[in-house]
Amino acid sequence: MKKKSVSSDIILENGTKYRFDNQTLFITGNLLLPLVPGFTRKVLKEIKTQKTKDFVFNLDGLEDIDSAGVTALFYVKRKLGATGFRLRMEGGSETILKKIELFKPEKFDEPPPKIKTGLFESVGNGVYDFFTSYLYGFLLLAANVFYFALADLFRKKVRRKGEFANQAVLIGVNSVLIVVFMSFVIGLVLALQSAQQLRNFGANIFIVDLVVIGMMSQMGPLITAILVAGRSGSSIAAEIATMKVTSELDALKTMGLEPIRFVVVPKLYASLLTIPFLIVLANVAGITGGGVAAYFYLDITPEIFINRMGGVMKNKDLITAFVKSQVYACLIVLTGSFYGFRVVRGAEGVGKATTSAVVVAISLVIIADSILGLLFY
Secondary structure, X not given: OOOOOOEEEEEOOOOOEEEEEOOEEEOOEEEOHHHHHHHHHHHHHHHHOOOOOEEEEEOOOEEEEOHHHHHHHHHHHHHHXXXXXXXXXXXXXXXXXXXXXXHOHHHOOOOOOOOOOOHHHHHHHHHHHHHHHHHHHHHHHHHHHHHHHHHOOOOHHXXXXXXXXXXXXXXXXXXXXXXXXXXXXXHHHHHHHHHHHHHHOOOOOHHHHHHHHHHHHHHHHHHHHHHHHHHHHHHHHHHHHHHHHOOHHHHHHHOOOOHHHHHHHHHHHHHHHHHHHHHHHHHHHHHHHHHHHHHHHOOOOHHHHHHHHHHHOOHHHHHHHHHHHHHHHHHHHHHHXXXXXXXXXXXXXXXXXXXXXXXXXXXXXXXXXXXXHHHOO
């Protein structure tokens, strides 16, 4: 018995009509980019309603086709093939066949499938990437920076004239106001929070011990380092990242100049010199704030406060503060430089590098403070 012929029309949004007759779609006219969305959607919908699995695209009436049209043909073929349909193309002029051969997607490599990783594999990859990329890169940068810093220490000819003074102003002098203000407030609050408890036990005089020891060995260096990391660390990362994005670092290399030597080392010199002075100012401001609280809430006069402070203050606290200042200076400069050199993707990358530099620098400062606190306990 002869199979009954099934005939219908597929009409696109612009009025283009394709005849669908007995499992054969006659594609006529043009199949260009504007027609592709409607073509793929309606052809897939029409064919999926058929009971048979074999279909033909007849291209004899096709006059023109572009890369989007070719992609649409193979997309429909691949989509239907995944659900069990078999589709082949026949006919077509020599020009049409050449365009199909030129643009057919099979000529391009398929993207590799995404590999799903488990929890332990993801953790392992993260740890491996940390040691092989971040830690190795950070240590390599640190080695280069310290090498050039020591090699150029007494060689004035290789240093840019005035750069050290410029960086000292940017990192140190411009940070004085915020460091002094915040240290004064924290010293004041620290004394106020402790005053009531000390008064209950009749130990008012020990407010001096609390403020002096707390500020000199712990709070003063830590507050200063956090403020400098947020203010100057971000500036270092943004400056170096911008230089990389705008190819200024490549220009230095082209001229035979080492970027680490001419960009990072002056910042390290300035930080090593200015941060100790900032810590001294922070200690003075914090102790002053504690003295103000002691005077108004515990009736401890400035003379008594100063006399007690002289007995409490030890050389060990001064050495501890100085050692911490040098460690913090190195961590802030190295972290800002590290993320600045690693920047990618233009302006967006500069913002991400700056954010990462500040977060990591503050985290490293706190970790280093904990370690040094145990060592100097």
